[in-house]
Amino acid sequence: MIAVWYAIVSFMLITYVALDGRNFGAGMLHWFIAKTPEERRQVIAAIGPLWSWHEVWLVGFGGTLLAVFPRLLASAFAGYYLALFLILWGLILRGVSLEIGGHLNDRLWQSFWDFVFVFSNFLLAILFGAAAGNVARGVPLDAQGNFSMAFFTNFRTSGYVGLLDWYTVSIAVFALVILVAHGATYLTLKTEGPVHDRSATWARYLWLAVAPLFVAISIETFVVRPDLPGHAIYNPFWYLGLGLVAASIITLISGFSAQRERRAFVGSNFMLAGLLLTGAAAIFPVMLHSTLAPENSITAYNAAASANSLLFACIWWPVGFALATFYFVFISRRYAGKVSVIRDNQGFY
Amino acid sequence: MNSSLYDPAFWSRFQFAFTIVYHYLFPQLTMGLAWFLVYWKWRALRTGDEKYNRAAQFWAKIFGLNFAVGVVTGIPMEFQFGTNWSEFSKYAGGVIGQTLAMEGMFAFFLESAFIGVLIWGEKRLGPRCHFLAAVAVALGSWISGYFILVTNAFMQHPVAYQIEANGLLGITSLSSYLLNSWAWIQFAHNQMAALVTGAFVVSSVGSFYALRRIHSTQARLYLRSGTFMGLVASLLVAFPTGDQQAKMVGRHQPVTLAAMEGKFVGGPLAGVAVIGQPNIPQRRLENPIEVPGALSFLAYGTFQSYVQGLDEFPEDQWPDNIELLYYSFHLMITLGSLFVLLMMVANFQRWRGRLESSTWLLWVLMLAFPFPYIANTLGWMTAELGRQPWLIYGLFHTRDGYSKVVSNGDTIFTLIGFIGLYFVLGLLFLYLTGREIAHGPDQDVVAHAGEEVVS
Numbered sequence: 061m062i063a064v065w066y067a068i069v070s071f072m073l074i075t076y077v078a079l080d081g082r083n084f085g086a087g088m089l090h091w092f093i094a095k096t097p098e099e100r101r102q103v104i105a106a107i108g109p110l111w112s113w114h115e116v117w118l119v120g121f122g123g124t125l126l127a128v129f130p131r132l133l134a135s136a137f138a139g140y141y142l143a144l145f146l147i148l149w150g151l152i153l154r155g156v157s158l159e160i161g162g163h164l165n166d167r168l169w170q171s172f173w174d175f176v177f178v179f180s181n182f183l184l185a186i187l188f189g190a191a192a193g194n195v196a197r198g199v200p201l202d203a204q205g206n207f208s209m210a211f212f213t214n215f216r217t218s219g220y221v222g223l224l225d226w227y228t229v230s231i232a233v234f235a236l237v238i239l240v241a242h243g244a245t246y247l248t249l250k251t252e253g254p255v256h257d258r259s260a261t262w263a264r265y266l267w268l269a270v271a272p273l274f275v276a277i278s279i280e281t282f283v284v285r286p287d288l289p290g291h292a293i294y295n296p297f298w299y300l301g302l303g304l305v306a307a308s309i310i311t312l313i314s315g316f317s318a319q320r321e322r323r324a325f326v327g328s329n330f331m332l333a334g335l336l337l338t339g340a341a342a343i344f345p346v347m348l349h350s351t352l353a354p355e356n357s358i359t360a361y362n363a364a365a366s367a368n369s370l371l372f373a374c375i376w377w378p379v380g381f382a383l384a385t386f387y388f389v390f391i392s393r394r395y396a397g398k399v400s401v402i403r404d405n406q407g408f409y
Numbered sequence: 410m411n412s413s414l415y416d417p418a419f420w421s422r423f424q425f426a427f428t429i430v431y432h433y434l435f436p437q438l439t440m441g442l443a444w445f446l447v448y449w450k451w452r453a454l455r456t457g458d459e460k461y462n463r464a465a466q467f468w469a470k471i472f473g474l475n476f477a478v479g480v481v482t483g484i485p486m487e488f489q490f491g492t493n494w495s496e497f498s499k500y501a502g503g504v505i506g507q508t509l510a511m512e513g514m515f516a517f518f519l520e521s522a523f524i525g526v527l528i529w530g531e532k533r534l535g536p537r538c539h540f541l542a543a544v545a546v547a548l549g550s551w552i553s554g555y556f557i558l559v560t561n562a563f564m565q566h567p568v569a570y571q572i573e574a575n576g577l578l579g580i581t582s583l584s585s586y587l588l589n590s591w592a593w594i595q596f597a598h599n600q601m602a603a604l605v606t607g608a609f610v611v612s613s614v615g616s617f618y619a620l621r622r623i624h625s626t627q628a629r630l631y632l633r634s635g636t637f638m639g640l641v642a643s644l645l646v647a648f649p650t651g652d653q654q655a656k657m658v659g660r661h662q663p664v665t666l667a668a669m670e671g672k673f674v675g676g677p678l679a680g681v682a683v684i685g686q687p688n689i690p691q692r693r694l695e696n697p698i699e700v701p702g703a704l705s706f707l708a709y710g711t712f713q714s715y716v717q718g719l720d721e722f723p724e725d726q727w728p729d730n731i732e733l734l735y736y737s738f739h740l741m742i743t744l745g746s747l748f749v750l751l752m753m754v755a756n757f758q759r760w761r762g763r764l765e766s767s768t769w770l771l772w773v774l775m776l777a778f779p780f781p782y783i784a785n786t787l788g789w790m791t792a793e794l795g796r797q798p799w800l801i802y803g804l805f806h807t808r809d810g811y812s813k814v815v816s817n818g819d820t821i822f823t824l825i826g827f828i829g830l831y832f833v834l835g836l837l838f839l840y841l842t843g844r845e846i847a848h849g850p851d852q853d854v855v856a857h858a859g860e861e862v863v864s
Contacts, residue, residue: 109525112480116517122487123510130502130577137491137498138812144492145485145823149830152481156834159477163841208814365503366579372507375583380514387522394526394534 061370063345065128066360067297068377070340072124076117077188077336078242078329083107083114084188085243087154087181088236090174093247093258097167100174104158105399106250111158113391115151120380127373131205132347132363139199139207140191143223147187153180182236189235193228196339197221197284198349201356217284221351227284234273238332241266245312245328249321250399263324264316274335285349288342297341304334420820421493421811426793427824430786431831432486435479437785440554440600441607442472443547445634446527450540460626465543466531467627467850468611471842473528478838480521482831493820497800497810504570504580505563508556508587516553520546554603555596562592564801565792566661578804594657595792598650601642602788605748606781608639612755613778614846616771627850629765636759636774640752647745652707658795659708662802664722665795668731669738670704671697675718679704687735692720725798734794741787744780751777 086107094100125133137144153176161173200220201207212222224232244263248256282289292298308330315324343349347363350356364370413419446465453461487509490498498506523545531539563570569585570578580586615631618624659666666672671687671694672679680699688695702712709716719727728734755774758764765771796802800810 109529112477112521112524113518115480115484116513116521119484119487119517120510120513122491123506123513125506126490126498126502127506127510128503130506131499133491133502133506134495134499134812137488138493138495138814141492141812141815141819142823144488145826148485148488149826151484152830152834155477155481156837159474160837160841163474163844206814208816365506366573366577368580369503369507372580372583373510376507376511377514380511380518384514384518387518391522394530 061367061374062360062364065364065370065373066340066344066347069121069125069128070337072117072121074333074336074340076114076121078332079114079117080111081239081242081332082246083111083154083243084181084185085239085241086247087177087243088185088240089243089247089259089262090181091178093244093255093262095254097170099253099255100170101162102251102253102255102399103247104162106247108158108162110391110395111155113387115155118151120384124373124377128365128370129347129360129363130365132358135201135205135207135358135363136348139201139209140194140223141208142211143187143191147184147191150180150184150187153177154184185236185239186232189232189239190223190228192235192336192339193231194223195348196231196281196288196343197225197227198351198357200352201348201350201358202352203356205356205358205362207350218351227280230280231277234270234277237266237273238270238335241270242328242332245321245325249325252398260316267312267316270331292338292342295341295344297344298338301334301336301338301341304330304337306334308334415817417813417815417817417820418808418811420817420824421815422807424493424820424824424827425489428482428485428489428827428831430789431827431835432479432482433785433789434782435475435482436550436554437603437606437782438475438610439472439479440550440603441605442468442475442610443543443550443607444604445607445611445638446472446543447540447547448634450536450543454536454540460630462536463850464627464630467845469528470845473524474838474841474845476520476524478834482834485827492823493812493815494800494810495812495814497805499577500805500810501563501578501801504578504586505560507580507583508560508563512553512556516549516556520549520553523549551600554600555592558596558599559587559589559592561792562589562595564799565595565796566591566657567801567804570804578801591657591661594650594653598646598654599788601646601650602781602785604638604642605646606785608635608642608752609748609774609778609781611635612639612774613776616775617846618849619765620768620771620775624849624851625765632755632764632774633759636752636755636764639748640756643745643748643752647749651745656708659716662795663717664719664726665728665734666708667717667719667722668728668734669791669795670716671731671735672704672716672718673720675716675721677705677713677715678702679708679714679716681707682739687732689731728795728797730794730797734791737787737790737794741784741791744784744787748781748784 086103090100090103094103122133157173157177157180161170161177164170197217198221199207199209210222212224213220215222215225217225217227241263244259244266247259248263251259308327311327311330312324315321315327345360346357347360348358350358446468449461449465449468452458453465490502490505490509523542526534526542527539527546530542534542563586566589568589568591569580569582571581573579611631612635615628615635618628619632655666658669667675670679671682671685673692673694678701680701681703682694683698683700685694685697685699687693705714705716706712708714719731751773755764755770758767758770798807799805800807
């Protein structure tokens, strides 16, 4: 039961990253591939009506985490305190700039909100990347399962670590690149004209850049957590993750070479899902590793809520998920195809 | 909050209070306005009268702005359970997490999937689907409210729990938890209050246009819908929902009722103070003007009923800010009574066909819109201050719930951040909403001029 909930929670997080990741990526590229106001509107229209639908997956993930792994949520949210508030503020700025930027047909107004939009997406991509690095590396959990972490300490990866060190920074850089690649692939699918062509070029180069970075962070992870691979090889889901990564490489290459944009974007989503699944399977059942003493680590088993809580969650979660799938199908049909600046525009240009 | 400024619980409470009060300014209008949109869309479908569609289109823009600010200010709330109240999350997460997660799965997914359709999708979907999108968003916002109120009801009146072997709370029955009697009554009371806010805002804009003598058809519609709903909702918010809410507090939290009413000494024939300032050190109400027996009657059904006073409870069970609790409750009641009065007069004038020519009444209606926001806030302050010193009533103290690893420096830093960010957000919201209202419902062509430019 606990393992099932570990899988469900991981699935929700992966869904969030795949859905909102495209917005982070497209948002960061916004400045570089959209040169005229019309082109910028194209990018915004590709993200616009759906950003809150994507963002609520994070809320769904947070709520579910509280219901089934309360101890993990309590420890992690209090421990990552400042980083988490930066994420929250980033999300506020991102949402506001999307919603408000289009309300005035004024160049200064829109340039300002464009800047806020790009900036907040950069901030979010880096923070989420660093957070992933922190989960892999571990945090200084004490015997009570609490920790409090500075932004940085000595940039080393053991003992009293900080949020940022050489390892988590490199994971953040990797996250940044792969999310931009994901966003560029999404924009290739959703746009036409110059934005489409520039996105396609960016996507190709970025995915090429992901490959060496992936090798680099794999080696780094092995250095930081030498115990992980020996553990991962006994988890069938780890192989599933690797399989997904391999399949997505093929899909991406074939999608780009055949100019099948939908295929490429599917590959891009599977790549993110595969990488995160590999990570989730490798650390299982530990959810938050202690850099001080392994026995302090928070695992799915010692963080889970009572058996009843998990059981009751098994009643409503599938219903909620079935409804979400229905909405997803509805939305995908309604917003299928290239965006039209006239029909799908955000706000009231 | 009688504790020193070095107390981490004080700062975490302050931060939560600030962010939740600010946040709730937006969902109350969302929940109140949503049914106006549904009603107008429905009338447009049935009658084919263009004025209903125009009204729905105009208010959907304000709804969209309001909704967006509600979303971005709401997400921090859920995370603050973990960041600043981690001991509470650890203790009760297995119970309250159920409804917080269900809110995400059943309400937010529904709302966020259809809000885009509601605001931008009319051309693509056609009127019938567009009407359904309005219903979906309205339902989503009320479902969301229900799950939050179940969560709050558990903190006010815990049910369906047991203390597990590890000392943390576990849930024993999902249905009893979701059907907590406190949740139903509080939900009814709260939703009526949200409708009051919606009705006052709609009436206010109607009065503004009527006074300026512009958009007269729309002004008449807003005044008609707004004052009708305003009367119904402000009556319902007082009776039976508010009345039941107060009785429930008397039943489950007698010490809270005593503090809300400034009752230091118990007895039969307990009165309701119309005016009076609580003086805690001297244990008395200063300058009281009381209606004798009213409290006994309202809380327990007869004038002779015995109402417990604060003196019958140990002081460590008293709410820790009795003055603020007392004023919140009394001001809420005063405002609620004035709302009923104002809406009765407005409906009477409308019935006589004189509402649009009653300049003074239009002025009052136009300027009245902030007061339901204040009354809603005061109601929640009554509920939450009245719950003190408990985080979960009778089970878990507020002073045990905050995050031990978070320093005051961290909490104050993030509090300052929120104050700054929300100040800017408030300015933007007021500016853009004011701009939409100034544009008005008839200026559709101008508001959408950009489309022609783009195409």
